[in-house]
Amino acid sequence: MSKEQLSNHIRRLRFDAGEMTQQQLADIVGVTRQTIIATEQGRYAPSLPLAIKIARAFGKQVEEVFQLE
């Protein structure tokens, strides 16, 4: 069975949202900047509540931000 990986478009969405910084996004969703860095680079799969909060911060659905590959 192949290992599924969670990819995301956080980086692109941040730049689309007026070049939002990682720290600004972290403050909006209530986590540390390290968590945003790890999530953005695909090193950490966020919990469902955090994924929803990140999607809401960009005004998107969770599936539009995160994809299972």
Next chain:
Amino acid sequence: MNRAQKNAWFGLINCLLAITFCVFFVVGQVFFAVPVPGFKFAPQPSQTEIIVKVILRFWPLVLPVIALILLLTPRKKQRPVEPDFDELDTAIQNKAIRVSFISVWFLWPLALCITMLKLGILGVLPALFYFYIHLGVFLICMAIYFLTKVLLYRKQTEGPADE
């Protein structure tokens, strides 16, 4: 570097210092020190002598105690909005706890086997050394815990942080 990451570094440095102090203490006791008096015929020590002996034998404990006090001391936040601890910190902490717990399975039997091989099956050891053997294993496990945290933080959060 967030607060949890700073605490991991702080804990690692303290554990390594405490291990160093313990090694110095045990080596000092084994190679240079005053022999432990016989239990049966030793003269009864005075109150001051007991206090001095306790301080001399347990001084390496001072460092972990100071570290604990400093860890629990509230510090001013650099950014008031930023949380102290979030889900990434919890995930890293859980992994570090697992690694340090598994290390106990190897370290404890290893420490006891080395002691038994060194002393022989019927060998005896002053009770003080038992304390230091267990304290040593505990400190090494704590060092492994903090080291794992530091490494995981580095692995998870390295790379370009664009602002």
